[in-house]
Amino acid sequence: MNHTAHRRLHRLAACCQSLRGSHCQGADFFKGRSLSTGSKSSTDDITISKTTQTKDPLSPPPTPAASFPFSPNEWRRFPLVASADHTHDTKTMDVALPSPSTHPNLPVASCVLLALDSSSPTSPSPLSRPYTPISSPTAPGRLSFLIKAYRDGALSPRLHALQAGKDGVWIKGPFLKFKYSKNQFKSILMLAAGTGITPMVQCLHAIFSDPEDHTSVTLLVANRSPEDVLLLDWLDSLLAQHPGRLEVRHYLERLPSPPPSRHGPSWHAGFIDEGALRAAGAGREGGREGGR
């Protein structure tokens, strides 16, 4: 898959739509916060989001800069403390924040830029790419990423090659990509393809860790094969903890016969198309098939 196609997937992933609710705004949901259109590169996306972030009510409160582990204006280096294979081409990678009690202060949903060491101890090498942390935005001490390595990619294979306990990564950010506000909608439909699930994970953390947030979620996940499906265990545990408030439907280009046993009937062949959206209740008053 080329870079443009990957960026399109991330744009698709950022497309969330209200399913129902008296104040339903349909496609206007997250208007102005979704990944930018018409930009030429992911760096352009980030520049636009920077502007958005400074005005956003979810941005970190104005406390002394020293209490924030990251800065959108300067690079800071963090030790890589864990790196583990997740699927055949993805790894989970954790960096340690300055202390176990350091709060990441990530507005939901935001990404950061990652870069590698250079010959200078005070600055990274010039190549950087945006990645979306998947650890809870409120969990202190660590920041976790889910990173796919592209065979001929400039940065991702080099991130995979880093050694935990020895190497570090440089981080700049956070940059808000779209703003999640609790209880803004009764129900949300999320579409995620491949690693495009990472911003949805941030929203799911925010929704299901807040006892005052009553939002329901239908998550449609697109992948090529069962081996490509990401964070299945985590999704399983979330489903078990929140029956009735979370539904996950997997769409696979190559659906094996019989389909995977986990998640019962939630595996479907093909892409997230109009039929999939209709089945999930998109655009229909009252939500998905069968309601809740």
Ligand SMILES: Cc1cc2nc3c(=O)[nH]c(=O)nc-3n(C[C@H](O)[C@H](O)[C@H](O)COP(=O)(O)OP(=O)(O)OC[C@H]3O[C@@H](n4cnc5c(N)ncnc54)[C@H](O)[C@@H]3O)c2cc1C
């Ligand atoms: C907001 C945002 C958040 C993101 N979050 C994540 C995340 O959480 N996890 C994650 O894994 N990724 C994420 N990404 C994607 C990530 O930023 C990188 O794009 C990805 O890791 C690839 O970078 P790379 O330098 O390895 O590959 P690149 O060098 O950028 O290349 C990507 C692919 O395109 C191919 N390619 C490059 N140039 C050409 C060309 N001229 N013609 C044809 N093919 C070409 C390469 O072979 C490779 O397969 C995110 C992207 C955005 C915009």
